[in-house]
Amino acid sequence: MEHTPEEEERINAVLRYLEGEWQVDRYRSLGRSKFWFNKWRGRCKTGRKDWYKDLPKSDTVIPHKTCEQIEQVVVNLRKALTDGTEDATKYSCVGAEAIQFHMEGLGYKPADIPSISAIKRIIKRNKMTVNKFNAWNLRNETLNAV
Numbered sequence: 001m002e003h004t005p006e007e008e009e010r011i012n013a014v015l016r017y018l019e020g021e022w023q024v025d026r027y028r029s030l031g032r033s034k035f036w037f038n039k040w041r042g043r044c045k046t047g048r049k050d051w052y053k054d055l056p057k058s059d060t061v062i063p064h065k066t067c068e069q070i071e072q073v074v075v076n077l078r079k080a081l082t083d084g085t086e087d088a089t090k091y092s093c094v095g096a097e098a099i100q101f102h103m104e105g106l107g108y109k110p111a112d113i114p115s116i117s118a119i120k121r122i123i124k125r126n127k128m129t130v131n132k133f134n135a136w137n138l139r140n141e142t143l144n145a146v
Contacts, residue, residue, distance in 0.1 A: 003052070010040045010052045017041055066114050066122065074114065074122045077102050082130065094130075096120050 003011065009030060016026050017037075027037040043051040066074075080086070081094040081102070092098060096119035103113045114122070123129055 007052045013037055014041055014044045014052075066118055070108075070112060070114060071122050073103065073106075073108075074099055074119055075126050075128065078123055078126075078128050082128075096123070 009032075013026055013030055013032070017023070023034070023037065027034055030037075040052065077099045078094065081092055081098060084092070096116040099119050100113055100116065104110075
């Protein structure tokens with residue numbers, strides 16, 4: 001298995017440490033800092049086979065992501081509000097505030113209702129944004145068809 005030049009440098013620095021070479025000589029000859037050397041020496045001591053590789057920079061878990069059930073409720077409410085086929089939604093607003101209001105009406109706790117910015121992101125992620133002019137035309141077409 002081939003290693004990148006950076007990985008080779010890390011492996012060689014730790015091998016020199018294990019052979020007993022002075023710490024200052026090691027990192028100075030490589031043009032690296034004491035912090036850099038101690039970081040890779042510590043990673044080597046963990047016992048992992050791939051200790052010399054960089055760890056991923058991104059988070060593996062998004063801590064405040066809206067759960068799929070709530071996201072689906074937002075999507076369904078948005079569809080119902082933009083369709084405007086029922087009498088209750090015929091002339092209603094379709095934005096994030098309206099979705100929050102309808103979620104309260106459905107009995108969701110305030111802690112479970114996403115913020116306005118989160119609702120806007122959900123709408124955008126599901127490609128449900130509508131140009132104001134197009135939304136007005138869609139409403140008129142729906143009303144004229146009834």
